[in-house]
Amino acid sequence: MLLIVLSICAGVAAIALLVAMTVGASASRPANIRLAALDRKTAPARNDEPATDIRRDQKQMSTIPWLNHWLTRMNLASASSVYLYQAGVTVSLGTLMVISVSGAVVLGVILYLRFGEALPALLSAGFLPLPFLYVQHKRSKRLSALEQQLPEALGTMVSALRVGHSLIASLGAVAQESAEPIAGEMRKCFEEQNYGIDLRTALVNLTGRAPIQDFRIFVAAVLIQKESGGNLAEVLEKVAQTTRERFRLKKQVSVHTAQGRMTGWILSFLPVGLGILMYMVNPQGISVLWKRPIGLKLLYTAVGMDIVGALIIRKIVRIRV
DSSP: OHHHHHHHHHHHHHHHHHHHHHTTTSOOHHHHHHHHHHHHHHSOSOTTSOOOOTTOOOOOSOSSHHHHHHHHHTTOHHHHHHHHHHHTOOOOHHHHHHHHHHHHHHHHHHHHHHHOOHHHHHGGGGGTTHHHHHHHHHHHHHHHHHHHHHHHHHHHHHHHHHTTOOHHHHHHHHHHHSOTTHHHHHHHHHHHHHTTOOHHHHHHHHHHHSOOHHHHHHHHHHHHHHHHOOOHHHHHHHHHHHHHHHHHHHHHHHHHTHHHHHHHHHHHHHHHHHHHHHHHHOHHHHTHHHHSHHHHHHHHHHHHHHHHHHHHHHHHHOOOO
């Protein structure tokens, strides 16, 4: 029975890895449609050569040889490195997998030895996606900080342009005067210029490191101005104003949907917490759910309905701006 528990934990680990690598990494279909025109402007001039980043290190995905070989064969090196960089974490994908699987296995063994049943031990599979969910949370938090800092950074660039500095010098000013994480991103773009990379490629690399709609608007505005001419300071000032208003509207929508999000969290975790409390009060009574066939059917139905309800509430309160 213990081997069955460990096998199921390993299988769920693979599924959790694929889900965690895709959640948040790709935009929704409406967002992709809105950004299609901007992508055509920010695309590299030569389509046969991808935008390069000469500062990017080629690191191993894991120090374990067979795991590194397996992950490399799955072609996860590029996607995982970019995803982890966007989250601001320094651990590798292999390390996250080892932490996830080992934590789930240890927790499953403890639960199996404590209760002597397979079903409570299988609950340890819930630990598998936690490291990846933590990385996703860090990524979302960092991208949100970049989005919030962009209007101020554009304001700094506008001031530098109006006193006579070039675009590259204004990027350097943002890198020196702004706070992290936007200072680091602008510093990378500024250093790529010093290394000899053309402006278009450096800006495209910036949008790759910060996949935010406002950054793409900024890059598209700069590239269009370079081709058609005009006052770049006024263009960036309009972009900063648009970005600031969009961020304000996004926060206002977040405030109005806060009650719905809190309701979703409470309704999702209330059955779990109530089940734990019932087990602490009367273990024999609640154990009917996994010791009898009808109890298993009710438990599976409750878990399925809980997940479906949480997804429905998430769909309702998630409004894209």
